[in-house]
Amino acid sequence: MHPSSSTAAAATTEAPLSVLDQINPILSLLIVSSLSVKTFTGRWQTIRSRLTSLQTSLNSLTSSPSPNWSSNPLLLTLLPNLLSLLLRLHSLLTQCSSSSYSGGKLHMQSDLDISSSSLSDLLHSLDLLLRSGVLQVSNAIVLSQPGVSSSKEDVLLFVKDLFTRLQIGGVEFKRKALESLLQLLSSDEKSAGVVAREGNISYLIHLLDLTGHYAIRELALSAVSVLARCSEESRKSIFEAGALGPLLRLLEVGSVAMKEKAAVAVEAITADLENAWAISAYGGVSVLVEAIRSGSPVTQSHTVGAIRNVAVVDDVRVALAEEAGVPVLVQLLSSSSAAAQEKASCALATLAESGEYFRALIVQERGLQKLMRLIGECSGSEALESVLRAISSLSASAQVSRTLSSSTAFIVQNGELIKHGNLILQHTAVSLLAKLSISDGNKRAISSCTSSLIKLMESPKPVGLNELAAKLLMEVLSVRSNRKDLVKDEKNITRLVHMMDPANEVVAAKRLPVTVLAAMSDSHGCRKRLLAAGAYPHLLRLAEMDVTGARKLAQRLAGSKIKSLFGRAWRA
Numbered sequence: 001m002h003p004s005s006s007t008a009a010a011a012t013t014e015a016p017l018s019v020l021d022q023i024n025p026i027l028s029l030l031i032v033s034s035l036s037v038k039t040f041t042g043r044w045q046t047i048r049s050r051l052t053s054l055q056t057s058l059n060s061l062t063s064s065p066s067p068n069w070s071s072n073p074l075l076l077t078l079l080p081n082l083l084s085l086l087l088r089l090h091s092l093l094t095q096c097s098s099s100s101y102s103g104g105k106l107h108m109q110s111d112l113d114i115s116s117s118s119l120s121d122l123l124h125s126l127d128l129l130l131r132s133g134v135l136q137v138s139n140a141i142v143l144s145q146p147g148v149s150s151s152k153e154d155v156l157l158f159v160k161d162l163f164t165r166l167q168i169g170g171v172e173f174k175r176k177a178l179e180s181l182l183q184l185l186s187s188d189e190k191s192a193g194v195v196a197r198e199g200n201i202s203y204l205i206h207l208l209d210l211t212g213h214y215a216i217r218e219l220a221l222s223a224v225s226v227l228a229r230c231s232e233e234s235r236k237s238i239f240e241a242g243a244l245g246p247l248l249r250l251l252e253v254g255s256v257a258m259k260e261k262a263a264v265a266v267e268a269i270t271a272d273l274e275n276a277w278a279i280s281a282y283g284g285v286s287v288l289v290e291a292i293r294s295g296s297p298v299t300q301s302h303t304v305g306a307i308r309n310v311a312v313v314d315d316v317r318v319a320l321a322e323e324a325g326v327p328v329l330v331q332l333l334s335s336s337s338a339a340a341q342e343k344a345s346c347a348l349a350t351l352a353e354s355g356e357y358f359r360a361l362i363v364q365e366r367g368l369q370k371l372m373r374l375i376g377e378c379s380g381s382e383a384l385e386s387v388l389r390a391i392s393s394l395s396a397s398a399q400v401s402r403t404l405s406s407s408t409a410f411i412v413q414n415g416e417l418i419k420h421g422n423l424i425l426q427h428t429a430v431s432l433l434a435k436l437s438i439s440d441g442n443k444r445a446i447s448s449c450t451s452s453l454i455k456l457m458e459s460p461k462p463v464g465l466n467e468l469a470a471k472l473l474m475e476v477l478s479v480r481s482n483r484k485d486l487v488k489d490e491k492n493i494t495r496l497v498h499m500m501d502p503a504n505e506v507v508a509a510k511r512l513p514v515t516v517l518a519a520m521s522d523s524h525g526c527r528k529r530l531l532a533a534g535a536y537p538h539l540l541r542l543a544e545m546d547v548t549g550a551r552k553l554a555q556r557l558a559g560s561k562i563k564s565l566f567g568r569a570w571r572a
């Protein structure tokens, strides 16, 4: 008896119950007869113990509390496959028992090994199906895609069912299971957590192997890419299941669409800083750099996002230097994608912060010019923040600082950001300008930002912004005409005086307004304004509190007071 493939195919249409009726007697027969076999006894012993386990599993199957177990579609192929394997084993047993067996010994040995391992695989599949719990419920429920209103239990069972099909079904089952998984993830982001907890993520990752079926690999990659993006829990689970290696491989050799999905996943995984080290452990930096060099705009944008995420790691920076990553990143500053420009700026900022080596390299690739040009072209404030951060990091180099100091356009642009930008932009622009040495002409060009600087001196956060704003304000006010403009406008002086008020708790560093006002107090007009705004009593209190500069400024004002008293007396 040798079952041909046609009998196996025909069997697949048979109902599971009738197949089981054929399986049971032959299984019992095999268990008993294998005891008396004379050749290859060791191998038959192994097979017999597997057959015994099979019998146990089949018993649990038929004693399932749900009458619907037999309608599980996986059994439609699993049981017929078992039957044909048992028939095959029966035929081998007959040959081994016959005294007249004259076939090749090696040939028989290999036939037995193949059958034994198929038996082990099928047993594993059957046990997986039994353990999944999907047989215990109505298939009518399990098979339907859960909707928004589905209960937690429904989603859980659906996921278990799906992974059972994925693991033990054939290509068609796998394909449908992955399509269902993608549909589930797209309709309900929260399901990603259930998938991470209940699904066999290692199995999903293993489908990314280059040896597997192409269409299955594509779908598995889509699922992994979604799981990497949509929840922290699922991202963690795919990373821990070893996704990064296969993803980098697909980013290297996949189709255009695969590269794009792999890049999305790698960017998402590396966003968790504790995963960043793994990129260099997998030798991933060269893959990332190459993916930017030759990838589609989508691949480039997500890959540079990954580089931005991992550039803080020392090993990654060493590898980036070796792989000539800097020119590639600088090139992206001229990309048509705003997202790519922003991420590249961010990566360059991190590199520039790390030391003179990268700063020199970036400048040499004309990165500074490109970044400066981007200030005028950026649309979103986030992109602008990254660009400015990169320039700010570069400005630690003396040569860059000189270039920036001599650019009126750059200084005026930053002045505008101080007036109109969000707090992050204001902070970056203030700290940038405060570091430069600005000519008197350019100080005049940004005179209009004095009132914004005064406001920023009141800002308790970010830490240090108030000091920087005061420093820059002093610079701007070192030009006489700027001081005169400020004094002309009563509101700003009043504001500074109010900042000195000991009762004003918002402004903690009282020495800042004192210093600024002291720098302006050489003008008689200013002193008059200060007195009128009530600065004197504040200063006396601050002097008692030993605030730097308060006593001196109070004395100066006192002088003015006496003069004006005399003036009045004289006129009287």
Ligand SMILES: *[C@@H]1O[C@H](CO)[C@@H](O)[C@H](O)[C@H]1NC(C)=O
Pocket (backbone or CB within 6 Å): 066, 067, 068, 137, 138, 139, 140
């Ligand atoms: C078995 O399945 C049928 C339809 O497929 C369903 O109507 C029935 O409720 C199920 N039985 C159980 C016990 O789940």
Ligand SMILES: *[C@@H]1O[C@H](CO)[C@@H](O)[C@H](O)[C@H]1NC(C)=O
Pocket (backbone or CB within 6 Å): 128, 200, 202, 203, 204, 206
């Ligand atoms: C999950 O899949 C892996 C193969 O990738 C397999 O070795 C393991 O046994 C599976 N785990 C379960 C619980 O099915």
Ligand SMILES: *[C@@H]1O[C@H](CO)[C@@H](O)[C@H](O)[C@H]1NC(C)=O
Pocket (backbone or CB within 6 Å): 448, 450, 451, 485, 486, 487, 489, 491, 492
């Ligand atoms: C003074 O403050 C007002 C309003 O706060 C502002 O409009 C004006 O431009 C400021 N003047 C100067 C010279 O800073």
